Amino acid sequence: QVQLVQSGADVKKAGSSVKVSCKASGVTFSTYTISWVRQAPGQGLEWMGRILPIFGTTDYAQNFQGRVTITADESTTTAYMELSRLRSEDTAVYFCAAAQTGDFEYWGQGTLVTVSS
Amino acid sequence: DIQMTQSPSSLSASVGDRVTITCRASQTIISYLNWYQQKPGKAPKLLIYAASRLQSGVPSRFSGSGSVTDFTLTISSLQPEDFATYYCQQSYSIPFTFGGGTKVEIK
Numbered sequence: 001q002v003q004l005v006q007s008g009a010d011v012k013k014a015g016s017s018v019k020v021s022c023k024a025s026g027v028t029f030s031t032y033t034i035s036w037v038r039q040a041p042g043q044g045l046e047w048m049g050r051i052l053p054i055f056g057t058t059d060y061a062q063n064f065q066g067r068v069t070i071t072a073d074e075s076t077t078t079a080y081m082e083l084s085r086l087r088s089e090d091t092a093v094y095f096c097a098a099a100q101t102g103d104f105e106y107w108g109q110g111t112l113v114t115v116s117s
Numbered sequence: 118d119i120q121m122t123q124s125p126s127s128l129s130a131s132v133g134d135r136v137t138i139t140c141r142a143s144q145t146i147i148s149y150l151n152w153y154q155q156k157p158g159k160a161p162k163l164l165i166y167a168a169s170r171l172q173s174g175v176p177s178r179f180s181g182s183g184s185v186t187d188f189t190l191t192i193s194s195l196q197p198e199d200f201a202t203y204y205c206q207q208s209y210s211i212p213f214t215f216g217g218g219t220k221v222e223i224k
Contacts, residue, residue, distance in 0.1 A: 035213070037161075045153075045161065045204055047213040061212040062118070095160055102208020103151040103167070107160035 002026040004096050004108035011114045017084040020111045022096030024077045027106065030054040032098040034079040036070060039110075040092040050099075051079060086115045119143050119207050123216035129224040136192040138219045140205035145185050149209035152181055152190045155218075156201045164203075165190065195221070 007021040022034060035050040049060035053072035060068055064083070072079040079096055094111045097104035120143035130136050140150065148168040153161035163172045165181035168188055178193045192199055200223055205216040 044218045045155075045206075045215040047206075047215065059211045097160075099208075101166075102149060102213060103163055104153070104161070104206075105163055105166075105172070107162075110160055 002098070002106045004098060004106055006094075006096060006108040006111045009112040009114070011116060012086050014087055014115055014117045016086055017082055018086060018113050019080055019082040020094050020096075020113070022079045022081075022108050024079070024098065027077075027098060029072075029074060029077040032100055032106075034070070034072060035097045035099060035104065036068075036081040037095045037097055037104070038092040039095070040089070043092075048081070048094075053079065083113075086113075088115050088117055091115045118212055119146060119210060119214050121205055121207055121214050121216040123203075123205055123219050125219060126217060127220040127222060129222050130195050131224045132195055132197055134195045134224075136195050136199075136221060138190045138203055138205075138221075140183075140188045140190070140216050142186045142188075142207055142209075146207045146209035148184050149207055150181070150183065150188045151206045151208060152179075153204045153206065154199075154201045155204065161204060192221075 003025045005023045012018050033050045033052050036048040051058045051070045051072050069082045096108040098106040122141045150168045152165040155161040169181045180191050182189050202218045202220045
């Protein structure tokens with residue numbers, strides 16, 4: 001069955017960077033886009049960006065332009081999201097999600113990133 | 118960016134009730150509207166895609182309707198496992214955007 005397994009929780013200092021991984025199995029990696037969606041404590045869902053691994057092409061939400069980088073390694077069917085210049089408001093659970101069109105059919109379990117000052 | 122507005126933000130209902138949640142887009146999204154269910158501490162789960170298509174494995178008590186800017190998620194007979202937060206999401210244009218969520222609680 002399809003699984004997206006994310007890296008574990010992380011604690012970072014304000015101003016530093018974090019890189020979260022998302023390993024896919026049971027799915028043809030090249031036929032899906034991988035998006036990253038975050039959820040601050042007690043808040044709703046916010047789409048950050050996506051990658052089409054077969055081409056390496058990316059789209060980012062304006063809110064994160066210049067701070068987020070999404071990459072993918074087809075050989076290991078793993079996608080990555082790196083967020084830089086962290087601030088306390090970036091404390092959130094970060095999800096990866098796979099889609100063939102625009103609906104997120106499969107989700108990772110989520111990774112809690114805590115930013116401390 | 119397309120703004121997605123859900124209503125209500127929360128509701129209380131009893132097992133067996135019919136529940137309706139609405140989602141309005143700030144501009145036309147044709148039928149590029151998806152619905153998710155999220156339980157505490159869990160990832161969202163896709164329920165409905167393309168406004169009215171039931172995702173495989175989702176119970177038939179869930180249904181979606183609407184087009185252009187106005188959409189509805191209906192749970193025909195609420196079950197104990199349906200108490201959760203529901204989100205709509207437009208996939209018409211980048212950036213994809215979500216509604217603010219509707220928390221369905223036990224009356």
